Amino acid sequence: MSSYHRKYIVAGNWKMNKNAVEAKQFIEELVVELGTQSDVGVVVCPPFTALESVARALEGSHYCAVGAQNMHPEPSGAYTGEVSAEMLRHLFVSYVILGHSERRAYFGETDDFIRQKVLVALENNLKPILCVGETLEQRDAGHMFDVVGHQLREGMRGVDASQLESFVLAYEPVWAIGTGRTATPEQAQEMHAFLRKQLAGQFSEDVAQKVRILYGGSAKPDNVEQLFRQEDVDGGLVGGASLEVRSFMKIIEVAHQLTEQEFATV
Ligand code: 13P
Numbered sequence: 001m002s003s004y005h006r007k008y009i010v011a012g013n014w015k016m017n018k019n020a021v022e023a024k025q026f027i028e029e030l031v032v033e034l035g036t037q038s039d040v041g042v043v044v045c046p047p048f049t050a051l052e053s054v055a056r057a058l059e060g061s062h063y064c065a066v067g068a069q070n071m072h073p074e075p076s077g078a079y080t081g082e083v084s085a086e087m088l089r090h091l092f093v094s095y096v097i098l099g100h101s102e103r104r105a106y107f108g109e110t111d112d113f114i115r116q117k118v119l120v121a122l123e124n125n126l127k128p129i130l131c132v133g134e135t136l137e138q139r140d141a142g143h144m145f146d147v148v149g150h151q152l153r154e155g156m157r158g159v160d161a162s163q164l165e166s167f168v169l170a171y172e173p174v175w176a177i178g179t180g181r182t183a184t185p186e187q188a189q190e191m192h193a194f195l196r197k198q199l200a201g202q203f204s205e206d207v208a209q210k211v212r213i214l215y216g217g218s219a220k221p222d223n224v225e226q227l228f229r230q231e232d233v234d235g236g237l238v239g240g241a242s243l244e245v246r247s248f249m250k251i252i253e254v255a256h257q258l259t260e261q262e263f264a265t266v
Pocket of ligand 1: 013100172176177178179180216218219237238239240241
């Protein structure tokens with residue numbers, strides 16, 4: 001992490017896993033394990049159907065926030081199967097994952113559509129976790145900076161710099177998602193530094209320093225320390241390893257220890 005202190009965020013993307021009862025059990029255990037730690041921002045992103053039970057199980061706890069995995073940009077109307085920003089706010093959701101590569105690949109989401117959601121999320125005081133990342137073919141062809149740079153520029157066009165304090169970006173190389181193959185700390189740092197530099201150009205250096213950039217893609221308890229130690233890696237967006245309290249807690253613990261070390265050396 002850099003000399004500019006950015007609090008780590010560890011966010012769990014449960015994808016299409018856990019029903020409302022399983023989600024509640026998970027949160028009850030997590031709350032006990034988390035205790036009163038507050039130096040790491042913890043976010044859980046269950047499926048829509050478990051948002052309410054998660055929010056209820058977290059009532060009174062200030063140490064874990066709730067995120068959704070997607071939303072529709074329209075406020076209401078004939079959009080079968082979709083959920084609006086206002087509906088999420090009503091369930092005390094504070095983050096929303098947007099532009100995940102699975103949404104882009106399986107549901108045809110374009111940069112344009114993702115940008116509409118980003119703008120609407122911000123209008124509704126939802127903190128976007130905007131995902132960007134290249135495929136293996138794009139990396140092998142040496143196009144990863146072009147691809148990811150384009151996703152960032154288009155996904156954030158029209159966003160006001162004053163709205164970026166709580167904005168979160170996630171670099172998720174598609175080839176590392178669910179594959180057990182993780183980006184090396186050097187590959188992650190290289191891309192995160194590139195993203196921060198582009199943010200500085202698109203907005204300002206000050207904004208670029210404040211935006212948290214998370215790494216996602218087979219992040220696990222045994223590989224996150226080296227990743228989180230990188231100057232521009234501000235935490236993780238965790239899939240598989242966020243489904244069990246034990247492994248999720250271990251990742252949070254790594255972020256906690258690195259935060260303590262950082263303060264000890266100030
Ligand atoms: P895995 O951690 O299972 O690779 O998933 C990463 C991810 O897509 C998080 O959004």
